[in-house]
Amino acid sequence: MGFFETVKEIFLQYYPLFWDGVQVTMLLALSGTILGLFIGLVVGALKAIKPEPRDSGLVKALKRIMGFILSVYIEFFRGTPMMVQAVFLFYGLKPYLGWSPMVAGVCIISVNTGAYMAEIIRSGIQSVDRGQIEGARSIGMTNVQTMFSIVLPQALRNAFPAVINEFVINIKDSSMLSVIMVADLFFQGNSAAGSLFKYTETFFIIALIYLCLTFITSRVLMYIEKRMNAPKKNNIVKAGEAA
Amino acid sequence: MSMIEIKNLKKSFDNLEVLKSIDFHVDKGEVITLIGASGSGKSTLLRCINLLEIPDGGEILMEGKNILKGEIDVNQHRAHVGMVFQSFNLFDNKTVLENCTIGQIKVLKRDKKEAEKIALDFLDKVGMKEFAHAGSTQLSGGQKQRVAIARALCMDPKVLLFDEPTSALDPEMVGGILDVMKELAAEGMTMIVVTHEMQFAKDVSSRVVFMDKGVIVEEGTPDRIFNNPTEERTREFLGRYLETEN
Numbered sequence: 001m002g003f004f005e006t007v008k009e010i011f012l013q014y015y016p017l018f019w020d021g022v023q024v025t026m027l028l029a030l031s032g033t034i035l036g037l038f039i040g041l042v043v044g045a046l047k048a049i050k051p052e053p054r055d056s057g058l059v060k061a062l063k064r065i066m067g068f069i070l071s072v073y074i075e076f077f078r079g080t081p082m083m084v085q086a087v088f089l090f091y092g093l094k095p096y097l098g099w100s101p102m103v104a105g106v107c108i109i110s111v112n113t114g115a116y117m118a119e120i121i122r123s124g125i126q127s128v129d130r131g132q133i134e135g136a137r138s139i140g141m142t143n144v145q146t147m148f149s150i151v152l153p154q155a156l157r158n159a160f161p162a163v164i165n166e167f168v169i170n171i172k173d174s175s176m177l178s179v180i181m182v183a184d185l186f187f188q189g190n191s192a193a194g195s196l197f198k199y200t201e202t203f204f205i206i207a208l209i210y211l212c213l214t215f216i217t218s219r220v221l222m223y224i225e226k227r228m229n230a231p232k233k234n235n236i237v238k239a240g241e242a243a
Numbered sequence: 244m245s246m247i248e249i250k251n252l253k254k255s256f257d258n259l260e261v262l263k264s265i266d267f268h269v270d271k272g273e274v275i276t277l278i279g280a281s282g283s284g285k286s287t288l289l290r291c292i293n294l295l296e297i298p299d300g301g302e303i304l305m306e307g308k309n310i311l312k313g314e315i316d317v318n319q320h321r322a323h324v325g326m327v328f329q330s331f332n333l334f335d336n337k338t339v340l341e342n343c344t345i346g347q348i349k350v351l352k353r354d355k356k357e358a359e360k361i362a363l364d365f366l367d368k369v370g371m372k373e374f375a376h377a378g379s380t381q382l383s384g385g386q387k388q389r390v391a392i393a394r395a396l397c398m399d400p401k402v403l404l405f406d407e408p409t410s411a412l413d414p415e416m417v418g419g420i421l422d423v424m425k426e427l428a429a430e431g432m433t434m435i436v437v438t439h440e441m442q443f444a445k446d447v448s449s450r451v452v453f454m455d456k457g458v459i460v461e462e463g464t465p466d467r468i469f470n471n472p473t474e475e476r477t478r479e480f481l482g483r484y485l486e487t488e489n
Contacts, residue, residue: 053297134295135332135391139346139398140322149345153336 006201014192014202021188022209024102028174028184032109033167039110040117041156043070045147047118048125070118077115083176085112090180105182109174113166120162124155160228164221168214175210185209245304246271246402246433247292252301254287261287263457265301269402269435274428276444276465277437279454280480285437288454289404292435293324306401322350325395325403329410331387333379339366339390340375343397351398358397365393369423385416392423403427405436441484445469453477 001009011018047070051060077085090104099107128151136146156163175186185206193202245268252265261284269275277285290296292303294310294317301311305324308314333342343362347353353361366372369389374382379390388408395403405424409417421443428434428447438444444451444465451468453461453476461474472478 129335131328131330131332132334134328135334137295138293138321138326138328138332139394140318140320140350141346142318145349149349150334150336157336 003201003204006198007204010192010196010198010202011205014188017188017192018185018205018209021183021185022213024183024187025171025174025185026213028105028109028177028182029167029170031106032113032170032174033163035106035110036113036117036166036170037163039114040119040121041152043073043114043118044121044125044155045152046070047122048147048151049143074115074118077112078119081176082108082112082173083179086177086180101177101181101183104180105174105177105184108180109170109177113170116166117163120159120166121152121155124159124162125151127158128154157228160225164218164225167221168218171213171217172210245269246306248302248304249288249292250302250304252288252291252298252303254284254291254296254298261457262291262298265457265459267452267459269433271433272431273449274432274434274447275436275450275452276448277435277452277454278439278441278444278480279460282456283454284457285454286406289326289406289435289437292402292404293321293326295326318350322346322398323401325398325400327388327391327395327403327405327408329407331384331391331411333382333387333390333394335380337379338375339371339377339379339382342379342390343394346394347397362393362397365396366390368396368426369393370419383416384412385419388412388416388420389423392420392427396427400432402433402435405434405438407437407439409438409440441469441481453480455480 046066049063049066051063055063086105086108089108090099090101093099093104097104132150132154133146136150141149174182174184178184178187178190181187189202189206193199196202247267247269249265249267252262252267253260254262265284265288267288277288279285287296291298298311303310305315305320310317310320333339334345337345340359340362343366344355344358347358347361348355351358363372363375366375369392371386371389371393374386374390379387382390392403392408408424409420412420417440421440424434424436424443425447436443436448446465448465450462451465452459453468453472453474455476461468461472461477468477469481472481
């Protein structure tokens with residue numbers, strides 16, 4: 001039997017299993033990206049708060065401690081492989097949390113993505129023109145109001161391409177969570193290949209499926225980004241309608 | 244009592260002394276123009292008044308209260324000291340109307356309806372009412388500066404600070420902005436204007452303040468400063484200006 005015939009056979013026999021895997025993979029990638037973005041927004045915004053000359057000693061100390069803790073979080077999750085994080089956290093916390101692989105998987109990919117998102121948001125915040133902040137401060141808005149109403153919305157928009165990129169990376173990197181028995185696409189491919197002893201053919205299919213997922217996802221999101229950046233239709237209305 | 248009284252104000256950036264012992268006061272209803280070469284400290288003085296820069300020493304009394312001593316809430320102070328920037332600093336993610344309402348709603352705690360009504364009145368005053376729902380990035384420089392003035396007016400300012408409001412504008416836009424400022428001056432608004440528009444300083448200000456290298460060299464009525472300056476440095480500065488203008 002030729003290579004492609006075997007591929008076809010495997011696909012016909014195992015596609016329900018692969019479909020299950022695709023759903024788990026996309027669920028991991030999507031929830032990891034969304035929750036990670038949320039974590040990144042909070043951590044990135046907190047990281048942008050620096051001790052100021054007017055702060056009291058206690059406030060300065062608290063800000064420094066918070067900054068240090070956030071740096072440790074970011075460095076740990078960016079500086080170690082997610083596979084290692086998954087094994088360490090899943091088995092380490094299992095006695096206390098009693099979590100299933102899927103729950104653990106969502107948590108780990110979210111926390112891992114959050115560390116990358118924090119850096120993405122931080123640089124997004126830095127890319128916002130300093131004048132925007134001065135404008136807000138000049139009308140008496142507080143630091144927090146300025147951050148949430150003016151800076152973060154613009155930072156998010158600037159960071160959107162990098163956020164898309166994280167989603168695409170998560171589709172691929174969620175495969176590492178199969179190490180803690182999360183039944184994602186890689187895990188299902190592995191069980192199919194193991195029972196048939198046909199690794200090359202099976203993972204040819206798995207690779208194609210991953211490629212489709214990342215390709216379609218990035219195209220759709222790029223389209224959305226283009227729409228977001230398109231000049232808004234002219235909203236100028238006549239004086240009477242304005243009120 | 245002066246509206247603003249500044250005593251012995253000092254400010255340095257790293258080792259550069261930008262303000263060296265400034266004494267200065269502003270009465271209600273006065274229009275003060277600050278003139279001087281770039282780097283003379285006039286913008287820094289302006290920015291100290293609404294605490295965008297924190298002075299290193301001295302006192303700033305606003306209606307008798309020392310704003311550097313924690314006697315006031317910094318944000319409430321800023322809310323009532325309007326600032327118009329050279330680079331407009333409108334919020335890029337907001338419409339024209341939202342630019343004018345966000346401070347009223349979040350800082351002055353007005354309800355949205357009231358804030359919008361006030362905003363539309365002031366947008367009308369500066370000739371921008373029909374752009375109320377346009378995105379602020381869609382506007383030209385002159386239009387942006389009009390909106391920025393309306394945004395400041397919406398906060399019921401006790402005093403308006405202008406930091407070279409026309410320096411970033413195309414020449415044909417400058418006149419319109421100066422007209423808006425003249426109108427405000429005529430209505431009795433207290434204003435401090437950093438500017439290179441000497442004609443505006445001559446025509447509109449009640450007092451002209453000439454600064455050089457971090458000190459106030461001379462101040463007086465426009466007539467006295469422009470026609471009979473007593474200090475050599477003032478004469479030199481104005482001489483250079485008249486040369487370039489002719």
